[in-house]
Amino acid sequence: xxxxxxxxxxxxALKEDIGPGDLTTDLxxxxxxxxxxxxxxxxxxxxxxxGHLPAGLAFxxxxxxxxxTEVISDGSSAxxxxxxxxxYGKTRALLTAERVALNFLGHLSGIATQASAFAARTKxxxxxxxxxxxxxxxxxxxxxxxxxxxxxxxxxxxGIMIKDNHIRAVGSITDAVKRAKKGAPxxxxxxxxxxxxxxxxxxxxxxADIIMLDNMNRKQMEQAVGLIKGKAxxxxxxxxxxxxxxxxxxxxxxxxxxxxxxxSVRSANFSLEFIDTK
Numbered sequence: 001x002x003x004x005x006x007x008x009x010x011x012x013a014l015k016e017d018i019g020p021g022d023l024t025t026d027l028x029x030x031x032x033x034x035x036x037x038x039x040x041x042x043x044x045x046x047x048x049x050x051g052h053l054p055a056g057l058a059f060x061x062x063x064x065x066x067x068x069t070e071v072i073s074d075g076s077s078a079x080x081x082x083x084x085x086x087x088y089g090k091t092r093a094l095l096t097a098e099r100v101a102l103n104f105l106g107h108l109s110g111i112a113t114q115a116s117a118f119a120a121r122t123k124x125x126x127x128x129x130x131x132x133x134x135x136x137x138x139x140x141x142x143x144x145x146x147x148x149x150x151x152x153x154x155x156x157x158x159g160i161m162i163k164d165n166h167i168r169a170v171g172s173i174t175d176a177v178k179r180a181k182k183g184a185p186x187x188x189x190x191x192x193x194x195x196x197x198x199x200x201x202x203x204x205x206x207x208a209d210i211i212m213l214d215n216m217n218r219k220q221m222e223q224a225v226g227l228i229k230g231k232a233x234x235x236x237x238x239x240x241x242x243x244x245x246x247x248x249x250x251x252x253x254x255x256x257x258x259x260x261x262x263x264s265v266r267s268a269n270f271s272l273e274f275i276d277t278k
Contacts, residue, residue: 003053005138010057012135013100022096033091035277039105041078042269048116049084050074050146051108054139055101056085063093075112075146084270091277098272107136108143109268114242114261115147121245124256127152129237131259140262152257160184161191161212173199177206191235200224204231212257214238218247225252 039055041047049072056068066089072078084105087094118126128144128151130137141151153159162176170176173192180190189209194200197220203211204227213224215238228234233254240248240258248256 002138003057006054007057007061009135009139010054010061010100010104013054013103014058014061014097017100018096022092025092025095029092029095031090031092033277034089035091035094036275037087037094037272038083038275039085039087039102039270039272041072041080041082041084042271043078043080044269045113046077046079047109047268048112048147049076049078049105049109050112050143051105051139052085054104054108058097058101058104059087059089059093062097063090065089066093087272094272094274102270102272103267104139105270106267107265108139108146109270110265111140111143111262112147113268114265115144115149117242118245118258118261119148121242122249122256124248124253125150126245126261127235127255127257128261129257129259130155131263133262144261149261150255158188159191160188161193162208163193164195167199173202173208174206177203177208181207189233194224197223197227200227204228208232210235212237213253218251221248221251221253 052070052074059066059068066087069086071086072082072084078084126149128141128149132140141154144151160180162173162180166176167173177190177192184190191210191212192203192208193212193214194203195214200211210233211228212235213221216224221236225234235255235257236248236253237257240256241260
């Protein structure tokens, strides 16, 4: 199931890039030609590799006999100059799929590298958000796990989070929580986003299972933690970054979430280099 979903994403990416055909490759390369190539880390910083599955599928979708061999596996570190994968197959397939494969590797390794940096800087559990690129969520959240962090809900279907606009539309936190708990599956917790102490109190009184402290400063979070006193799980979110991650230590919160893990990452730098062609 996982590979089928990734394959669909890869097909969309290939279709976007190739369109009706790769003009340059189709006009210059013999269809019978075969080549060996390596994917090499060109990044100036140590990166956490991620993205071999979509990269390999990109080549194999164009050449079913293409051999894609991981040298440095997902979750492992790579430095500049190191080979992370070797490919052997039809020259046309290698050239046509090159950019799509490198785009997947670069983007997902960028996320995994960022996640690894977060994991190294705090002992608190850190979760991602739904701030992902449309169509790439399954892969971006995979990269989060590869980097050593956790996935929040995958979508709107597997978690309940009552946010500010839900509250405005319903009329109150109390009514929103009541409605959610009435229809929620027994395994699903009800979470409420709170921006003020008044909202924290109401969410707690309404029986929320998790209270998200949204964009609160340290003093506000300390007050909220004292108010909740273990009666609900506490999530901190809003402008969480690698630079301020340690500010959340020692507050008594249960976990942190950060959209920056997926929406503000720098892609890792890889290149594909041909070794020989016949």
